[in-house]
Structures are given as C-alpha cells and as structure tokens.
Amino acid sequence: MRIALGDLRHRTLGRHSVLMPLGIGLIASYLKKNMQKEVDIRLYEDPTKLLREINIWKPGIIGLSNYMWNAELNRFIFSYAKQHLRDVVCVAGGPEFPVDMEECKEFLDKRPEIDFYSFLEGEIVFANLVEKICDGIFCEDLKGTPLEGILSIHPENKTLVAGEFSRITNLDTIPSPYLSGIMDQWFDGHYIPSVQTARGCPFTCTYCRASNKFYSKIVMFDLQRVRNELTYIAERMVSLSVDGLYVLDSNFGLFERDELIAQHIGKLQDKYNWPNSIMADTSKDNYPRVLRMAKEMRNAMQPLCSVQTRNSQTLRVTKRSNLPREEYTESQSQLIKQGMVPATELIVPLPHETLDSFIDGLKEIIGAGVENITTFTWMLLPGTQLASKKSREKYKINSRFRIIPRQFGEYGGQKCFEIEEVCCGTSSMSIQEYIQCRGFAFLCFLFARSQYEIIQKHLSDFSLNIFDLIKSIFDKMDKTQSAFSRLYQDLLKETHDELFATKEDVYRFMSRQKNYNKLLRGEIGDNLFRRYLSMILCNGFSSSVGIAYESLIELIDTDQSDVRNSLYDAKKWFLAVGNISKIFHDEQIIFEKSKELKLSYDVLKWYKDYEPNTRLDNYKRENTLCLYYEKKEDIFSLMTSFKNLYGKDPYFRIGKALVDHDPRDFWASSRYKF
Numbered sequence: 001m002r003i004a005l006g007d008l009r010h011r012t013l014g015r016h017s018v019l020m021p022l023g024i025g026l027i028a029s030y031l032k033k034n035m036q037k038e039v040d041i042r043l044y045e046d047p048t049k050l051l052r053e054i055n056i057w058k059p060g061i062i063g064l065s066n067y068m069w070n071a072e073l074n075r076f077i078f079s080y081a082k083q084h085l086r087d088v089v090c091v092a093g094g095p096e097f098p099v100d101m102e103e104c105k106e107f108l109d110k111r112p113e114i115d116f117y118s119f120l121e122g123e124i125v126f127a128n129l130v131e132k133i134c135d136g137i138f139c140e141d142l143k144g145t146p147l148e149g150i151l152s153i154h155p156e157n158k159t160l161v162a163g164e165f166s167r168i169t170n171l172d173t174i175p176s177p178y179l180s181g182i183m184d185q186w187f188d189g190h191y192i193p194s195v196q197t198a199r200g201c202p203f204t205c206t207y208c209r210a211s212n213k214f215y216s217k218i219v220m221f222d223l224q225r226v227r228n229e230l231t232y233i234a235e236r237m238v239s240l241s242v243d244g245l246y247v248l249d250s251n252f253g254l255f256e257r258d259e260l261i262a263q264h265i266g267k268l269q270d271k272y273n274w275p276n277s278i279m280a281d282t283s284k285d286n287y288p289r290v291l292r293m294a295k296e297m298r299n300a301m302q303p304l305c306s307v308q309t310r311n312s313q314t315l316r317v318t319k320r321s322n323l324p325r326e327e328y329t330e331s332q333s334q335l336i337k338q339g340m341v342p343a344t345e346l347i348v349p350l351p352h353e354t355l356d357s358f359i360d361g362l363k364e365i366i367g368a369g370v371e372n373i374t375t376f377t378w379m380l381l382p383g384t385q386l387a388s389k390k391s392r393e394k395y396k397i398n399s400r401f402r403i404i405p406r407q408f409g410e411y412g413g414q415k416c417f418e419i420e421e422v423c424c425g426t427s428s429m430s431i432q433e434y435i436q437c438r439g440f441a442f443l444c445f446l447f448a449r450s451q452y453e454i455i456q457k458h459l460s461d462f463s464l465n466i467f468d469l470i471k472s473i474f475d476k477m478d479k480t481q482s483a484f485s486r487l488y489q490d491l492l493k494e495t496h497d498e499l500f501a502t503k504e505d506v507y508r509f510m511s512r513q514k515n516y517n518k519l520l521r522g523e524i525g526d527n528l529f530r531r532y533l534s535m536i537l538c539n540g541f542s543s544s545v546g547i548a549y550e551s552l553i554e555l556i557d558t559d560q561s562d563v564r565n566s567l568y569d570a571k572k573w574f575l576a577v578g579n580i581s582k583i584f585h586d587e588q589i590i591f592e593k594s595k596e597l598k599l600s601y602d603v604l605k606w607y608k609d610y611e612p613n614t615r616l617d618n619y620k621r622e623n624t625l626c627l628y629y630e631k632k633e634d635i636f637s638l639m640t641s642f643k644n645l646y647g648k649d650p651y652f653r654i655g656k657a658l659v660d661h662d663p664r665d666f667w668a669s670s671r672y673k674f
C-alpha cells in the first residue's frame with residue numbers, strides 16, 4: 001500500500017512554518033513499526049510535489065495534517081486526488097477541527113472529499129485504519145463502522161459515525177522518527193528541527209485548544225530517548241547554517257526533568273556549537289526553573305512570561321492566573337540580570353477588556369521592564385470554550401474573517417486562501433477601540449524593544465519611563481507628518497481593512513486579479529505588526545528616532561543647551577549604528593570600509609559603560625568614531641540562513657529574524673579613532 005503523508009505549507013510567499021514536519025514523522029514511524037502488511041510511506045511538505053506524485057506514484061491513502069494555515073489547501077489536494085485516483089482514501093487529522101459533535105458533522109458534511117477524520121491523537125488510530133484498508137475492507141463499509149479515534153459520515157444514513165477516544169498513555173510505543181532516519185530528508189538547511197518531550201497541558205485557558213480535558217494529563221517521552229534525539233539532531237545540524245531548535249511542549253520547564261533536558265542541550269552547545277536559538281513555550285508556573293534552564297543553555301532560550309491580559313475580570317473568564325505584580329516585576333528583573341530580553345504576549349480584545357484596561361495592562365508590563373511585547377488579535381478557535389455560541393452571545397463577540405498572513409496560492413488554476421476568524425469587538429470594546437488598542441500595542445512593540453534601548457537609557461537618566469514616552473508619541477501620531485507617522489496611519493487602516501464579514505467575502509476580494517497581485521507583492525495579507533516593524537526599520541527608521549527624541553525632549557522639558565546637544569549627538573550615533581535595513585537589503589555593506597562619525601559627546605563610553613543616572617551631558621568630549629561591522633562572517637552566514645528559511649523579501653526576513661534575534665546583533669560597531 002502506498003501512503004502519502006503531508007504537513008503542507010503554501011510556498012507562494014514564504015512558508016508559514018519552517019519546522020521539520022515532526023507530526024507526520026511520528027505517524028510514519030508508528031506505521032512502519034506496527035504494520036503487518038507492506039507499506040510504502042512518503043512524507044510531503046511541498047504541496048506541488050505531492051500534486052505531481054498523485055499522478056505519478058498514485059498513493060492509495062493520503063493523510064494530511066489539518067492546521068489553520070493549510071486547511072483549505074488540504075481540501076484542494078483531497079479533491080484533486082479524488083478526481084484523479086479512483087479508490088484513494090483521504091484521511092485528515094489535526095487541530096483545525098471542531099470538538100462539538102454537531103459541528104464536527106457540519107464540518108465533514110461540507111467536505112465530502114474527506115473520508116475519515118482522525119480526532120485528537122493520530123498515530124495509533126491512523127495505523128489501525130490503514131491496517132483495515134490493507135485487509136481489503138471497503139472504505140464505504142469502514143465509514144459506516146465506529147472506529148477508535150475516527151469520525152466519518154455514514155454513507156447511507158448520513159449520520160456522524162464516531163468511535164471511542166483515548167489518550168496514548170505510553171508515548172514510547174511510537175518510535176522516534178529522528179532515530180529511525182525518517183526525518184533525515186529535512187536536514188538540508190531549509191528547516192528548523194523540533195522535538196516534543198511531553199504531550200498535554202494541565203491548564204484550562206478557555207481560548208486555547210490545548211485546554212480540552214482530553215489533553216489535561218501530561219504524558220512524556222522517555223528522557224534518554226529525548227537526549228538521543230537531540231544528539232542525533234545536533235550531529236546533523238553542525239554542518240548546516242541553521243542555528244534554531246523548537247521544543248513543542250505546551251509548558252517547557254514545568255517538570256524537574258526539563259532541567260535535565262536543558263543540561264543536555266547545554267552539553268550539545270559546548271560540543272557542536274548548536275543550537276544557538278531555542279524557541280519554546282515556557283512554563284510560568286516555575287519561573288526560577290525556567291531561568292536556570294535558560295542559563296544551562298547559554299541563555300539561547302527566550303523565557304516567555306505570557307500574561308495575555310492584566311485585567312482581573314478577563315482573567316477570571318479565561319480561567320488564567322498571572323503572577324502578582326511584584327513577583328512579575330522581580331521575575332523580569334532576574335531575567336534582565338541574566339542578560340536576556342524579557343518578553344510577553346497579550347491577546348486583544350478578550351471579554352471585559354476595555355481600551356483603558358488594555359493600556360493600563362501595557363503600562364504595568366512595560367513598567368516591569370518587558371521589551372518584547374507581542375499583541376495578538378484574539379482568534380476564535382473552533383472547539384474552544386470562549387468561541388462557543390453561548391460565549392459569543394454573552395460577550396457580544398463581534399467576529400470578522402481575515403487571511404492568514406501569506407497563506408495562499410494558486411493550484412491547478414484555482415486560487416486558495418487560508419482564513420481565520422478573529423474577534424474585533426465585544427460588549428466592552430468597540431471596533432474603533434480595538435484598532436486604537438492595536439495602534440498603542442504596536443508602538444509598545446516597536447519602542448520597548450532593545451533596538452530603541454538608547455532612548456530608555458536617556459529616560460532612566462531623567463527619571464522618566466518608557467510608557468510615558470510611548471503615550472506621548474501615541475497622542476501626537478495623528479498630528480504629525482513624517483514617513484513614520486504615515487506608516488503608522490497605514491498600519492491602522494490595514495488593521496481595519498483586513499477584516500471581512502464572511503469567509504466568502506475574503507475569497508471574493510482576494511480572488512480579484514488586482515487584489516491577488518497585491519497579495520503576491522506582499523502589499524496586503526501579511527502579518528501587520530511584523531511587516532510594519534520591518535518597514536519602519538527600513539523606510540521610517542530615521543523619523544521614528546526623530547519622534548522618539550522629540551517626545552523625549554518635551555518630557556525632559558529643559559532649556560539647558562548641554563542636555564539638548566548631547567541628545568542630538570546620541571541621536572546621530574544611534575542613526576549611524578542602528579540602521580539594520582542596510583544589512584538586510586545589501587549585506588555587501590558589511591565588507592565595505594569603515595566610516596567616520598564626529599561627535600562632541602562621548603556617546604560610546606556612556607552607552608557601553610552605562611550606569612543609571614549618568615547623563616550623557618556629563619560626557620562632553622570631542623571624539624571621532626570609526627563605524628564598522630564586527631564578526632562579518634557570522635552576520636553573513638546568518639543572512640544566508642535567513643534567505644534559505646524565509647525567502648527573498650527583505651521585509652519578511654527582517655520580521656522573522658527579529659523574532660529570535662536581538663536587533664543589536666545587526667548593528668554596526670564603533671571604536672575611537674585616535
């Protein structure tokens with residue numbers, strides 16, 4: 001039996017995910033070990049390759065992982081396969097599926113191209129289904145029989161047929177797809193490896209799919225197996241220019257043994273100089289442990305203390321609890337002391353949140369020293385409690401549809417778009433207030449990050465805080481005219497224009513050739529925060545720095561010429577060293593000769609040896625700096641890796657690169673000219 005397994009990603013404008021497709025690797029690994037009959041399994045990530053092979057290789061079973069970024073693409077592939085292969089069996093699985101049985105039926109009724117849906121965990125149920133198909137049982141007969149973990153529509157009476165559902169209690173019955181060599185094909189420098197050390201989440205956040213009680217018990221892979229997988233991966237990554245690793249657990253750091261995994265990663269770093277960037281959803285329940293783990297791994301893992309909201313009423317509805325303010329501030333300052341960048345995530349507009357409560361929450365977060373603040377629009381995920389009919393009515397949820405950033409394509413002359421449902425208003429927040437929240441959140445996203453750290457040093461010198469500066473910038477955004485303010489207004493307009501009343505409206509609008517061309521050029525349908533961050537750093541950097549210094553001077557409110565002149569010099573230096581767009585647009589610049597900068601204040605000394613309350617105007621000294629790029633080869637190799645992973649568009653590359661790299665890694669260096 002030929003079996004095609006796919007974790008497909010549109011490739012029109014860069015892939016949504018560059019992770020090695022571990023999910024289908026695990027399914028293939030279990031199948032290979034347990035099938036009595038002979039099976040030939042191929043794994044696919046590229047949809048065009050799978051489409052080609054449907055005609056040539058003619059698989060008998062196609063199994064595709066359904067995520068929000070590929071559900072429409074999967075529909076197209078399944079339909080295409082049904083048209084071209086008479087007896088093909090199409091099986092979908094994955095989280096882009098409802099939980100409520102009535103909604104599951106509705107979902108499958110609308111998608112007759114799917115024969116079976118593997119509900120929740122897929123490895124064992126998929127293998128059992130394949131076994132039965134290989135035994136010669138007709139697909140139509142199987143669709144009428146309840147099978148464990150599988151949903152289907154009865155071919156005659158059209159009812160939903162569902163078997164029992166149970167968790168996999170011993171994950172080690174699934175052999176490692178890394179150690180068995182199944183994943184070897186992805187070690188080519190275009191993918192980031194991912195590992196899963198445990199499955200499940202004990203928490204009950206009502207907007208999250210993992211809060212389903214099916215997943216509440218944590219089940220772990222054997223510790224030695226995890227270590228062996230990591231070593232296997234490191235041995236292969238050492239020759240590739242990809243420095244990242246993803247840990248896919250829901251709460252990495254929740255368990256004591258996670259520290260042992262971190263220690264093992266630390267040893268790999270010593271031996272292989274890999275991984276240098278570790279992405280994980282870290283547990284907030286044992287923050288000291290997460291910090292220790294980060295230290296074990298050379299601080300290459302960014303601990304994420306996600307708060308989602310600071311509003312107590314909203315927290316009650318979402319069934320979350322956050323660290324109390326003092327503890328939260330303390331945890332962030334520990335992180336700063338350890339040399340890491342404090343980061344958090346927020347969701348807007350959750351029930352009970354208002355414009356004021358959202359801004360107050362940001363004030364608290366910024367006050368705790370958090371630099372990377374990402375605010376997501378609340379996605380109404382199928383199967384979550386907060387997206388239920390009852391909740392929608394109770395909180396007067398105003399939902400809209402939008403294209404998932406860059407997830408679209410044209411296949412066989414047919415346009416295909418991935419679409420998500422989001423909330424843009426509730427009984428406590430209007431759509432206009434939602435847009436203001438996004439605007440304010442964007443200014444925090446931009447100015448609180450380490451790129452603008454110099455401004456924060458000035459603020460600290462004058463006993464001011466970054467929140468007041470951002471508020472001052474926010475208040476003048478519709479009154480000023482600059483490249484930066486124009487980009488900001490465009491961001492707000494796009495935040496509004498990206499929302500549509502129905503999925504069909506998104507399809508109609510995006511399908512028009514004029515709009516489709518805009519999509520292809522990346523002018524619409526992108527992640528707006530990421531894109532506008534990149535556009536500002538490339539095309540509005542100078543005026544963003546200008547408005548920050550202008551607001552700073554207003555807040556300082558002084559006539560002292562020394563203060564003003566020193567700030568002028570600092571701005572000059574910052575513009576010269578901190579313009580990262582040059583590197584991303586044309587990395588040849590790093591091989592150019594050094595440049596000179598004449599200053600009347602010793603900005604370099606003040607910045608490098610910074611001590612709070614040592615104002616730059618105390619550093620008056622004529623000096624000339626040479627600006628150059630240090631570690632040129634390292635930067636060049638990173639740029640090559642970003643191109644391999646994220647494609648040609650520099651705006652996309654910058655946005656992606658800044659997710660796990662400090663922008664200062666791409667600054668020019670400066671030294672004195674004697």
Ligand code: SF4
Nearest residue numbers: 201203205208210250
């Ligand atoms: S948001 Fe995180 S902690 Fe909450 S249920 Fe989901 S995975 Fe668990």
